Amino acid sequence: MSTPNGTEEFEAHRSLLFTVAYEMLSSAADAEDVVQESWLQWADVDQREVHSPRAFLIRIVTRQALNRMRTLSRLREKYVGQWLPEPLLTTPDVANDVALADSVSIAMLTVLETLGPTERAVFVLREVFAVPYDEIAEALDKTPATVRQIAHRARRHVAARRPRTRVTRAEQEEVVERFLVAIRTGDVDALLTVLAPDVVAVGDGGGLAPAARRPLEGAKRVADALAAVGRYDGLVVHATWVNGAPAVRIDLDGQPVGVASVQVAGGRITGIYGIANPEKLTRLDRETLLAT
Incomplete structure (x- = not known):
């Protein structure tokens, strides 16, 4: 009562x-x-x-x-x-509710902004x-x-704007793991094998952190930019769950300085949403409960 x-x-x-x-x-x-x-x-x-x-x-x-x-x-x-959008740390369980995971994905929220x-x-x-x-x-x-x-x-x-290809959770995790290893090593060739030729990377620094002002297009340009991350001393790159999907988190001195959410199709990454604005990284150390 x-x-x-x-x-x-x-x-x-x-x-x-x-x-x-x-x-x-x-x-x-x-x-x-x-x-x-x-x-x-x-x-x-x-x-x-x-x-x-x-x-x-x-x-x-x-x-x-x-x-x-x-x-x-x-x-x-x-x-x-x-x-x-501001990324949220979520549990892997969110991915079990396919409709919810799709609706809160960074890709979908970006579409909703239009x-x-x-x-x-x-x-x-x-x-x-x-x-x-x-x-x-x-x-x-x-x-x-x-x-x-x-x-x-x-x-x-x-x-007309949402990602047209749905992938299984297992495929998403496998691709993100390969992506993670390639970033850690700063290996451009390894990155090129996991990135789709027409991949687009969007970065959000909000003027408070380094980020490209315009989207980067093409596997070579994106790979070169990501390889520099892996070679930066002190950065720790590891897997996380963001907005109901596997993602990559980048830490410096134990604090998050960036997170990358990705779109996957055909076993490769077709889109990357990189968020480095520190004002948007405050919820990456506590899980957010979502519900429908």
Whole structure:
């Protein structure tokens, strides 16, 4: 039975609410702020009038996240270099939920950044969390018919940009392991065997850490850049799990200075998302619980 102010009910949904906010914002810090703001609203609600706590809480979080998205979009216009989502340390178990792992992958979150705030909210709520159209309409103050149209448009937009090839967890792990060994040795030839010829690497330093301002294209250019990492004294490169997938983490003096999330197809890496902005590396030492 819920406590009078709904604390128990809210805590039971906290991971879900964080996941909703994170998928809409691509920022753990902002997602946590949204969850906290949502708690303050929830605490003032008469619990006896709430028929579905899950639906009610998702509605609150959605509205809070939309407000935050509009502010963030203006800030990101001034961002130095390429902007990438904030990576989260997750357990390997997240990969067992294929739909969740796909939706929180760095690649997918990067695609979602190309949607407008309302389209992104509709896509996330419908495609990831299976929220009924009428509940989405209520959260967004729109008609169900309008929400259906937005959902159709958003699905088409995402389908045209999302990675088309799905690989097994075993294949992803095997490719990442080869990638890891090649980076550690700084061996350009070994890197060329694991990189697809048309690989694209995107780096995010936010003006606070070294990173290419524009994507690097082609296996040779990317391999040369990665080989330099392996030859840098003091850097430790090891495997980790980020956003539901195997990834590579780079440490200096025991602290993370970078993480690389990769796309795999045909046994090779086709895309690399390298995040070095220190402000985005603060959650790599504690696992984040995600839920749908």
